[in-house]
Amino acid sequence: MRSTTNTIWAVFGLALILVLPAFAGGQWIKIFTSTTTFAMAAAGAGFLYTRLGMVSLVQVGLMGVGGWVTLRLNHAFNFPFEINLMVAGAVTMFLGNLIALPALRMRGLYLALITLMFAAGLDIVFTAKQFPNGAAGFWGVGTTFAADMRRPLLAQSDAAYLRYTMVWLVIGFVLIELHRRMAPGRAWALIRKSEAAALASGVNVTLYKTWAFGLSGLLAGLGGGLLAGSLGLLDSATFRASESVMLFALVIVGGARFWYGAVIAAVLFRVVPGLLNNWGVDADLSLVIFGAALLHAVMTAPDGLAGQINGAVRALIPGAKSDKKGAKA
Amino acid sequence: MISIENLTVRFGGVVALDHIGAEFSANVSGLIGPNGAGKTTTMNVISGFLDAHNGHVIVEGTDLVKLAPHKRVQWGLRRSFQKEQIANDLTVRENLMAITDHLRGARADKRADLERAAEFAGVTAILDKMGRDLNTFERRLTDVARCVIGHPKMIMFDEPAGGLTPEETERLGDLILGINDLTGAKVLVIDHDVELIERICAETLVLDFGKRVAFGPTSEVLRDPAVQAAYLGIEVEEEHA
Numbered sequence A: 001m002r003s004t005t006n007t008i009w010a011v012f013g014l015a016l017i018l019v020l021p022a023f024a025g026g027q028w029i030k031i032f033t034s035t036t037t038f039a040m041a042a043a044g045a046g047f048l049y050t051r052l053g054m055v056s057l058v059q060v061g062l063m064g065v066g067g068w069v070t071l072r073l074n075h076a077f078n079f080p081f082e083i084n085l086m087v088a089g090a091v092t093m094f095l096g097n098l099i100a101l102p103a104l105r106m107r108g109l110y111l112a113l114i115t116l117m118f119a120a121g122l123d124i125v126f127t128a129k130q131f132p133n134g135a136a137g138f139w140g141v142g143t144t145f146a147a148d149m150r151r152p153l154l155a156q157s158d159a160a161y162l163r164y165t166m167v168w169l170v171i172g173f174v175l176i177e178l179h180r181r182m183a184p185g186r187a188w189a190l191i192r193k194s195e196a197a198a199l200a201s202g203v204n205v206t207l208y209k210t211w212a213f214g215l216s217g218l219l220a221g222l223g224g225g226l227l228a229g230s231l232g233l234l235d236s237a238t239f240r241a242s243e244s245v246m247l248f249a250l251v252i253v254g255g256a257r258f259w260y261g262a263v264i265a266a267v268l269f270r271v272v273p274g275l276l277n278n279w280g281v282d283a284d285l286s287l288v289i290f291g292a293a294l295l296h297a298v299m300t301a302p303d304g305l306a307g308q309i310n311g312a313v314r315a316l317i318p319g320a321k322s323d324k325k326g327a328k329a
Numbered sequence B: 001m002i003s004i005e006n007l008t009v010r011f012g013g014v015v016a017l018d019h020i021g022a023e024f025s026a027n028v029s030g031l032i033g034p035n036g037a038g039k040t041t042t043m044n045v046i047s048g049f050l051d052a053h054n055g056h057v058i059v060e061g062t063d064l065v066k067l068a069p070h071k072r073v074q075w076g077l078r079r080s081f082q083k084e085q086i087a088n089d090l091t092v093r094e095n096l097m098a099i100t101d102h103l104r105g106a107r108a109d110k111r112a113d114l115e116r117a118a119e120f121a122g123v124t125a126i127l128d129k130m131g132r133d134l135n136t137f138e139r140r141l142t143d144v145a146r147c148v149i150g151h152p153k154m155i156m157f158d159e160p161a162g163g164l165t166p167e168e169t170e171r172l173g174d175l176i177l178g179i180n181d182l183t184g185a186k187v188l189v190i191d192h193d194v195e196l197i198e199r200i201c202a203e204t205l206v207l208d209f210g211k212r213v214a215f216g217p218t219s220e221v222l223r224d225p226a227v228q229a230a231y232l233g234i235e236v237e238e239e240h241a
Helices: A004-024 A024-054 A059-076 A081-103 A110-128 A158-181 A183-193 A196-202 A207-229 A242-256 A257-278 A284-302 A304-316 B040-048 B069-075 B094-101 B107-121 B136-148 B167-181 B194-200 B218-223 B224-234 B236-240
Strands: B002-011 B014-024 B028-032 B054-059 B077-079 B154-158 B186-192 B203-208 B211-217
Touching: A004 A158, A004 B203, A024 A059, A024 A158, A024 A183, A024 A207, A024 A242, A024 A257, A059 A081, A059 A110, A059 A242, A081 A110, A081 A207, A110 A242, A110 B069, A158 A257, A158 B186, A183 A196, A183 A207, A183 B094, A196 A207, A196 B040, A196 B069, A207 B107, A242 A257, A242 A284, A257 A284, A257 A304, A257 B167, A284 B077, A284 B211, A304 B136, A304 B203, B002 B040, B014 B040, B014 B094, B014 B203, B014 B211, B028 B040, B028 B167, B028 B194, B040 B077, B040 B154, B040 B186, B077 B136, B094 B107, B094 B136, B107 B136, B107 B154, B107 B167, B136 B167, B154 B167, B167 B194, B194 B218, B203 B224, B211 B218, B211 B224, B218 B224
Parallel strands: B028 B186, B028 B203, B077 B154, B154 B186
Antiparallel strands: B002 B014, B002 B054, B203 B211
């Protein structure tokens, strides 16, 4: 049954939030935190792809914007972390809306290319201007500066901050799921079926496409802001346009129809290179692994690894009815 | 009363609809013509998917041509497509809710309205079935339910009987005949099935190459030699023989 599977997942998620930060040590706790923030961006790209059939190749770029805004506000004012994070989310939501404008006219490959252009543009700005680190001026970049990044009061330690980030990720998943179950989700399903069908049902296509891109941008911005809070300093190399493309490819590998697909995508994105590093292997080898995984997903697993896990769970738990809808996201 | 006045649509140099005019006063009216006559174009202009070069479509005092497509639905326009447009990843209920979502009204009223539309179309038993699991006829019935939901004023069916068996077509015809009693909406049906048109449509407009060939009571229109020549493929000379 749907509810049984969902309960299992909820318990599993809760256990992970409690246990993982307590046992992960040193460098791994940072890796898991950044994995969680990338999972938020991946969730945004994944829902945009499965619910509307639209490809966004700018998610990591928007994370960079969210991180930039969070750092900028942190060094300029004395607001609490949450305020900075919210403003970052609002800014990327607005940018998402802006990117949606070409989406009203284009679809498929052309739309994907437009989002990639956005990502490339952001890439250039990040490389040229870097991220604020507490120096004076609007861009706030100094060579010897490294001012403090204030963390949320609730989560000062690394372990607590990982837990805090995971709670935000859950909020992100709940937000997507609520949308799916309500009017926007239905409108999006019609838009994906055909815009004519949506128009004939009274759906304001402009509004709902803009809304979807805004939600996806919001999630990326929150992820970027949380990443900034974790590291204190950001580097433009993290937010290259190629990273956005990579994250999208991994969303396909992970399985965009399921919420845990976004988690799998982020784990592949962040943990696999970390593991390879630990084993003394060049982390770039992960690119080869991802390429093979993408081919595998495209050829044999249209719903990605999450789809295969879902199939396996259904086979193992008798009575777990087919969860074709995709439990979440 | 559905009043089409002077409706003209051009695609570049091609005139798809050439000053079409007709006043439908029947509860169910038909629109027929050979392939490429402009039937679907007419429907798309009324839906707002295409811009009319000229002309008006006035229903109950409202000129639909002036409204944005989604506003027409809020006003009370419904339509089905040749290829039904049921979202596969929504249940039948959600497919119906997707229309009431964008209409004004209290939630309880919408729910009652949904139940009533489902009951009328005979889809109550499959309300929780996913769109992808529906067969052709169930999809058609869901389409009918989508059309009668939310107090429509005008409903258009684009080849509703396509792909249905004669028995299913008959049941669909009965449903369409019952729509005006249920909702008070005027219905416009496009179909190739002349038997269906003859049975359910009191008035019919015949188009050919974007021009009006004939308009009037269906039986008279179908006897019109010009219609028989254009549409039924019967030579006019044979009529005189």
